[in-house]
Amino acid sequence: MENFRFYVPTDIRFGTNQLAALPEALAPYGKKVLLAYGGGSIKKNGLYDKILELLDQHDFQITELSGIAPNPRIDSVREGIQLIRENQLDVILAVGGGSVIDAAKVIAGGVYYDGDAWDLVVDNSKMGQAVPIVDILTLAATGTEMNRNAVISNPDTNEKLGTSGWELIPKVSFLNPENTFTVSKWQTAAGSADIMSHLFEQYFSRTAGTDVQDEIAEGLLRVVIKNGPVALKTPENYDARANLLWTSTLALNGLVSKGRSGGWTCHPIEHELSAYYDITHGIGLAILTPRWMKFCLDFDPTSHEKFATYARNVWKVDPLLDIETQARKGVELTYNFFKTQMEIPMTLPQVGIKTDELVPEMSRQVLAHNNMQQIYVPMDEEAVERVIRACFEEMTSF
Numbered sequence: 001m002e003n004f005r006f007y008v009p010t011d012i013r014f015g016t017n018q019l020a021a022l023p024e025a026l027a028p029y030g031k032k033v034l035l036a037y038g039g040g041s042i043k044k045n046g047l048y049d050k051i052l053e054l055l056d057q058h059d060f061q062i063t064e065l066s067g068i069a070p071n072p073r074i075d076s077v078r079e080g081i082q083l084i085r086e087n088q089l090d091v092i093l094a095v096g097g098g099s100v101i102d103a104a105k106v107i108a109g110g111v112y113y114d115g116d117a118w119d120l121v122v123d124n125s126k127m128g129q130a131v132p133i134v135d136i137l138t139l140a141a142t143g144t145e146m147n148r149n150a151v152i153s154n155p156d157t158n159e160k161l162g163t164s165g166w167e168l169i170p171k172v173s174f175l176n177p178e179n180t181f182t183v184s185k186w187q188t189a190a191g192s193a194d195i196m197s198h199l200f201e202q203y204f205s206r207t208a209g210t211d212v213q214d215e216i217a218e219g220l221l222r223v224v225i226k227n228g229p230v231a232l233k234t235p236e237n238y239d240a241r242a243n244l245l246w247t248s249t250l251a252l253n254g255l256v257s258k259g260r261s262g263g264w265t266c267h268p269i270e271h272e273l274s275a276y277y278d279i280t281h282g283i284g285l286a287i288l289t290p291r292w293m294k295f296c297l298d299f300d301p302t303s304h305e306k307f308a309t310y311a312r313n314v315w316k317v318d319p320l321l322d323i324e325t326q327a328r329k330g331v332e333l334t335y336n337f338f339k340t341q342m343e344i345p346m347t348l349p350q351v352g353i354k355t356d357e358l359v360p361e362m363s364r365q366v367l368a369h370n371n372m373q374q375i376y377v378p379m380d381e382e383a384v385e386r387v388i389r390a391c392f393e394e395m396t397s398f
């Protein structure tokens with residue numbers, strides 16, 4: 001295990017009936033609030049009204065930024081920065097899924113930056129001071145509620161890039177599983193796949209001696225495999241939603257990544273799919289993941305052992321099978337889980353990517369934006385192309 005610093009100062013308020021503490025959570029930062037939200041789900045499920053009533057009772061002044069889209073765009077960020085500057089706002093209250101909170105983070109940093117906010121996305125070394133953020137998360141997926149990362153899209157350049165900053169970590173995150181009851185089947189499946197992918201990205205690392213991180217990752221994967229299908233079938237099952245929500249937070253708050261090195265694979269590739277085709281992040285990851293796993297097994301026999309461990313510890317694959325067979329069974333079970341239990345369409349044409357004409361360009365962009373040599377099994381442009389092309393047809397061998 002490598003040396004590390006683990007510093008995540010977010011105050012988590014988990015469970016029901018926590019909203020009454022919202023005024024107290026915002027108050028240390030000021031009374032003038034930017035309320036940031038998405039396309040209206042919080043109005044449909046009544047959360048918006050509750051928040052407004054509560055803040056009104058406590059004399060907060062609200063300025064609204066609405067319409068933050070999934071795969072949030074830099075234009076919303078620019079709009080938010082302008083609203084904060086014009087109205088001299090003190091704090092951001094972000095209410096929604098990862099897209100709303102990510103946009104809030106770059107707004108928060110952008111207020112203190114003189115140039116265009118897109119510079120902060122392209123180069124996170126420019127990220128400094130930030131407006132404080134309090135959030136109410138409504139979808140279990142990204143982990144943004146307890147980390148310093150944000151992912152923003154620029155439709156003008158077909159770019160979707162991640163950035164980060166220590167000052168972007170939310171001050172307080174309200175996690176009420178009931179707020180996720182209304183998440184659609186599609187977004188529940190996508191969120192579950194996203195959580196699993198975060199765990200894969202960190203678990204498949206070459207650093208030795210990370211038993212703690214590995215066991216946590218395997219346990220969290222089992223939690224998603226158990227609770228994802230339950231939430232899909234019974235959306236108001238509190239415990240299923242609660243377990244997914246807390247897993248989403250723990251999967252990407254540093255608990256699993258600290259103490260080891262290595263880069264991410266499926267996320268950089270998926271970000272290109274989203275950048276060019278605006279597909280749902282978690283669905284793109286579900287489609288890519290088993291193809292990437294098969295690529296690892298086909299091209300790097302040194303990966304077999306870890307994939308076999310994954311298969312045994314997460315899927316209870318028979319330890320008496322030979323190592324490669326165990327590993328390939330793990331890939332098959334992962335694919336089948338997404339397809340049959342989470343009801344995810346498992347090819348790109350099924351999510352609207354009908355032709356492969358942009359595959360070379362997207363693969364080039366993956367390499368342009370990421371160091372694909374430090375990942376679990378290093379990939380060149382041809383390897384990335386191979387994985388994306390495999391997503392055009394159902395998988396029949398593993």
Ligand code: NZQ
Nearest residue numbers: 038039040041070071097098099138141142144149182183
């Ligand atoms: O916009 P509204 O109307 O709120 O509807 C949203 C949106 O249409 C809806 N939704 C959210 N909560 C709901 C709900 N619908 C009904 N009931 C609720 N309670 O769900 C749709 C998707 O929302 P979005 O915020 O886009 O989903 P998610 O949380 O999956 O966020 C995805 C974004 O996060 C980025 C992704 O790339 C993508 O842009 N990521 C951020 C990360 C981070 N900051 O650490 C890491 C991740 O790997 C990821 O890349």
Ligand code: ZN
Nearest residue numbers: 142194197198
């Ligand atoms: Zn993700």
